[in-house]
Amino acid sequence: MDIREAREALKLYFGYDQFRPMQEQIITNVLKQQDVVVLMPTGGGKSICYQVPAVVMPGVCVVVSPLIALMKDQVEALLVNGIPAAYLNSSQNASDQYEIESKCLKGQLKLLYVSPEKLLSAGFFSFLKRLKVSLFAVDEAHCISAWGHDFRPEYTQLRALKQQFPQVPVIALTATADRLTKKDIQEQLHLQQPEVFIASFDRPNINLSVRPGRDRYKRILEFLDRHQGQPGIIYCLSRNSTESLAGKLKKEGYNATYYHAGMSANQRAKAQEDFLRDNVQLVCATIAFGMGIDKSNVRWVIHYNLPKNIESYYQEIGRAGRDGAKSDALLFYSYSDVMNLRSMLTEGESKQTELQLVKLERMQQFAEAAICRRRILLQYFGESQSKNCGNCDICRNPPTTFDGTLIAQKALSAIARTQEKANMGLLIDVLRGSRSSQVLQSGFDRIKTYGAGRDVNSMDWQRYLHQMINAGLVEMAYDQNYSLKLTEQSKKVLFENRKVELVKFEEVKQVEAPLVKARPKKELIKDALFERLRGLRKRLADEYNVPPYVVFTDTTLMEMAAEKPTNRLSMLAIGGVGAQKFERYGENFINEIIRFMTEEQDKGNKIKGATHLVTFEAYQQGLSPEQIAVQRQLNPVTVYSHLATLYEQGYSIKVSDFLTKAEYRAISEAIEVLGPDAKLKELYEHLSEGYEYFKIRLSQAVYKKQTSGV
Structure with a gap:
């Protein structure tokens, strides 16, 4: 196995031509059977670091994940990509679990997701020893550290992986870990001389803002007005706040729901599913929501109250813009939030109380900061940045120093x-x-x-x-x-x-929204096509019973809207369109793009490459070239030229309807003499004016396609 197989798998199953920064180095080490620790921000592509090796390595990769929702989402996405995967957890009955275990024993799965509780349950290690385990992936690895912000005691027992399977490599992954937590992960898991990869924690696509806690509801309505139809999350400190805020927003006409730990399991599952499938635009939630959400098209996150620590804040804002597209993070800050959180943290006696209070103080410092907010976040995670980001409220309105x-x-x-x-x-x-x-x-x-x-x-x-x-x-x-x-x-x-x-500390100033400039028509058309594709994605997602982002991410749709691919080759060149997804969805999106472009052309909006697609649309409806020429008020030769171009590009054009074999033989001999790029007039004269121009043009298209081997 080498990295070439991994690159091929990346393109075939995930639709990308190259790895993101650091992914290739990580995967190379995993393929060499080395233990690895990966610190990579949410949306940075952590899952690819074990999913690609899992596909190319013999055996099954066992992924330890703390949340059932995340397992379900990731398995759905893998299956859509054509990768055999499954999960085992408490949500399944004995029959379902037996079926999945049987598939594992038969070697039919490449990835198996399990909860820590399932992994450590009686007899499960004995079951795993009957399999060929290629790799263990420990997701949310910060949960193993008492210094982490989300310590889970059951995670400490994962050291048994190395004790029971000393020869199987382990990859530990987290999006939030400071220096101490990173060290603790290595020690607690008993990793053997692991390679440690720390990706940049910078998420430059997320715009960071902090506003005073006054008039929060009014500010939220203004914010939502600027983010019409875009999915987002509002994090609240209390359960009551989530319900009351969602209720008020619904009265304003917003498609909102709420989520908190006090709801029944069925209620929580419905709220989450509605959000994942774009049936609701926004969810008002406590921190119980989101850790297992793999939804890539969340465009914004609002913190109605101050989070308890920077790790939580960073992880929560990281749920926006996972696809790399522009997103917003807005935090409301008031000192009363600090006092409420201090009271909550000091209620019970805990060895960690002092640590949590210090972390709260660092969060307060961030909210009160007078320097670039992104630099503060990066510094917290041990990453220095010498320049201001230009994409936070402080950078847009710098204080006097x-x-x-x-x-x-x-x-x-x-x-x-x-x-x-x-x-x-x-x-x-x-x-x-x-x-x-x-x-x-x-x-x-x-x-x-x-x-x-x-x-x-x-x-x-x-x-x-x-x-x-x-x-x-x-x-x-x-x-x-x-x-x-x-x-x-x-x-x-x-x-x-x-x-x-x-700088001297000053109250956070309200940042005035920049004046919106009139956008060029080209940009407006691109946005309109994106919305059309988004609507198609939702319909297909409902038909296949998967969340919309599993069909294609927002960034993939944005690239489609910009590039307007209208055949197989150009569609497969779009990032995120792999072979499996093209077979399932590709033609639907190509046809939608063609329909959109022909409609815009009919409206008088000139779009590059659209005119021959209008011809193709009419050709598919059964019109002859002459009828198309009359309908479109074009010269028939132009219509035939369109058909020739379409044929060259791989569209289904039956050239034999307009060109006999004998005619093609005669014209192709002339093309061989004068060359495939000879002008039509030169070929016409060489053939003693015995063949019509359109037949010569069609012959050129056939000749080029045959000699190129396509």
């Missing part, structure tokens, strides 16, 4: 002189010259920077340190009593006089 180099140097020097052992509160006491017992007991009153920041009040010091953390000048070590640490960037400030820009 000042030279804060001296302030930063004082703080960084104090961190160094406290031997990187002080947390934020203690460091501020040192800078302010406090005589607190902790300062005195630690001997920090004797260091050079003690009291160097008396001129700055405690609140401002806290805000400046938050900015420095967000900018990557300081790291917080959660596992070392939240002490502050220097970074490579901070050393440049201390020793190379790198300049630091800081």
Whole structure:
């Protein structure tokens, strides 16, 4: 097995000519039987990293996934692509499970999705040992770490995979993991010298915005008015909020539903299915919704309340724009949300309470930030970005900054002189010259920077340190009593006089929506075709009983709308159109594009390549070339030229109706003498004007097709 087989599988089953960044390297390592850890943002293409190896490796890939909904969605999508896959979980009866296990034993499946509970159930490892397991894929791997934001105790038992199957490679995948969580994943799963791949966490297609919590409902209505018909999710803190907000939006005429853990399993399943199948536009939900949603065409996410941590926020906004198309993430922020969340986190006694409170504080810093929001997110996950993103509210309305180099140097020097052992509160006491017992007991009153920041009040010091953390000048070590640490960037400030820009905290300003410019007709036509294709996709999805995005993603439809493929070859060149999907859906989309283009042509809108398609539409209706010429007010020779072009492009044109074998033999001899690209007039004269122009043109088309071997 080599990477060439993987590339062929990518094109055949998934319809893509090349892998996304890092996917090929990951797959190469998996094919070499190596353990791998993959940190890749939602929508970055994690599933391809194990699905493609599963197809080309002998045996079955076992995928451990925590959510039944995600298993169901991914298996549906794989089956549509022509890949044999199934899942085993508590939603199935014994008969269904037995049937799937039988298929596994017969070698009829390439991927088997199981929940952690099923994997660890009595006798399941014995069953797996009867199979040829090619690979274990552990999805949502951050759940194994106590430092992660979604720790699940049952995940810690997955270390048994390596104990029971030491020779089978394991690929662990997650979209959200900081430095500690990444290390923990490797240790907990007992991975053997794993290759670690960290893709960029940047999702440049998502526009980030934060608004004050005042007038949320009014702002949401304005937002929805700008996103007519686009699917989206509104995350709320409480169950009651989801129901009341969905009810109000329905009264406004929006097709909305709600979802929370207090609903029955059937109610939740219906709400989710309606959203997946585009039967409802938006869902108001608690965080119980979404982790298992593989819906690629979510165009926006709104947070009605502040999330508990940056990991949750990042994962939730990542449900928008999974297909790479432009999407929006809007967060409403108020201090009352912070207080409510603090109260929720401190209600029960837990070893993780302190950690969760610190993570909440980082989320608060993000909401209050005065620097590029995307840089803050990336820095949180250990990724530096030197330039502002240009696609967040701060970048569009930048605050006034000042030279804060001296302030930063004082703080960084104090961190160094406290031997990187002080947390934020203690460091501020040192800078302010406090005589607190902790300062005195630690001997920090004797260091050079003690009291160097008396001129700055405690609140401002806290805000400046938050900015420095967000900018990557300081790291917080959660596992070392939240002490502050220097970074490579901070050393440049201390020793190379790198300049630091800081800002004073101000209330988040409301960003005025930019003026919408009149769009060119070409763009409007493309949008209209996209909507036509979206409607066709929905009808086909209902017919085949799958979610619409399983038929084709929004980005695939957008590419169709831009390129307007009208034959097999050009349709297969569209990203996301594999051989299996073309056989099932391709002709439907080609015909819809042709219908749309002929309608636009009839309206007087000139579309490149459309005129010969109008001829083809009439030809399919049984009209002769002469009748088409009269109907379209064209010269008959032009119509025959259209038919010749269509024939060359692979359309079903019966040339023998207009050209006998004897005529073709005579004309083809002339073409061989003068060449296939000879002008019609040259061929006409060479043939002593004995054959009509249209017969010569048709002969050229047949000759080119035969000699090209197509």
